[in-house]
Structure formats: C-alpha cells, structure tokens
Amino acid sequence: MREIKFRAWDTEDKVMRSWEELTIEKEKDDDSWFIGYPESKVVTRFDHLQTLEQYTGLKDKNGTEIYEGDILGQEIKGRMRIKGAIKFGNYEEYMDGGISDWTGFYLDDVEDGPVGSFSFLVQKLGEEVIGNIHENPELLEQSS
Numbered sequence: 001m002r003e004i005k006f007r008a009w010d011t012e013d014k015v016m017r018s019w020e021e022l023t024i025e026k027e028k029d030d031d032s033w034f035i036g037y038p039e040s041k042v043v044t045r046f047d048h049l050q051t052l053e054q055y056t057g058l059k060d061k062n063g064t065e066i067y068e069g070d071i072l073g074q075e076i077k078g079r080m081r082i083k084g085a086i087k088f089g090n091y092e093e094y095m096d097g098g099i100s101d102w103t104g105f106y107l108d109d110v111e112d113g114p115v116g117s118f119s120f121l122v123q124k125l126g127e128e129v130i131g132n133i134h135e136n137p138e139l140l141e142q143s144s
Contacts, residue, residue, distance in 0.1 A: 056068070071139050
C-alpha cells in the first residue's frame with residue numbers, strides 16, 4: 001500500500017515544507033482545513049498560502065521520493081535530458097493502439113505528452129528528480 005503524505009510549497013516564503021513541518025487544523029463545524037507550520041514553539045502560522053503536493057509512492061534511482069510538481073530527468077551520455085513534470089488528474093494515454101482514460105499521477109512528458117506508466121520509466125530507465133515546478137521552472141522551459 002502506498003504511503004499517503006504531502007509536502008507544501010509556501011507561496012509567500014518561496015520554500016518547500018516537508019510533511020513533518022506542516023500543521024493541519026480544522027475549526028469545529030467548519031468545512032475548511034488550515035495548513036500552517038510552526039514558526040516557534042508558541043506560534044503557528046496559518047497566514048501563508050500553501051500548495052499541497054502528494055507523494056506518488058515512488059522513489060527515483062537515488063531513493064528520492066517523487067511528488068506532484070517534481071521534474072524528472074534522465075542522464076544520457078553525460079547529459080541530462082529533461083523528461084517532464086509529475087501531475088495528478090485526468091488524462092488520456094495511447095496504449096496498444098487504443099486510447100485509455102486515466103485518473104491519477106502521470107508524467108507530463110515535454111516531448112510525448114501524458115505518460116501514466118511513468119513508474120516504468122523511473123524503475124527501468126533510471127529517471128531521477130532534478131527539481132520541481134516551483135523552484136526550477138526554467139528546467140521545463142529549457143527543454144522546449
């Protein structure tokens with residue numbers, strides 16, 4: 001079974017916060033959850049917008065956990081080839097001459113479009129996390 005955990009991109013401080021850093025609270029009778037982080041032992045901040053990204057359950061060739069928003073690459077002949085970014089949602093994949101509709105994690109490949117079976121790419125072809133869409137958006141721009 002896949003471990004369910006998240007990380008959060010703090011849009012104000014421009015920093016990625018790990019699952020262990022997050023504080024999640026809900027007021028009684030409120031439908032909203034508040035996501036924050038401990039600023040000190042006394043104060044917890046809930047005033048920054050956090051973008052949650054879920055863990056895919058996969059690790060790259062170096063043992064790095066792969067989350068939504070991560071950018072994968074593959075080293076070929078000493079040069080890093082950018083593959084694309086991990087996303088979650090609905091997508092179509094062409095398999096065995098037909099089209100399949102999927103909902104889940106997929107690699108938005110810069111050359112080939114959505115790839116739902118990216119776990120094969122990670123496990124067999126040695127792709128690795130080389131950045132994320134928040135801190136390294138230029139990686140995806142360079143590959144175009």
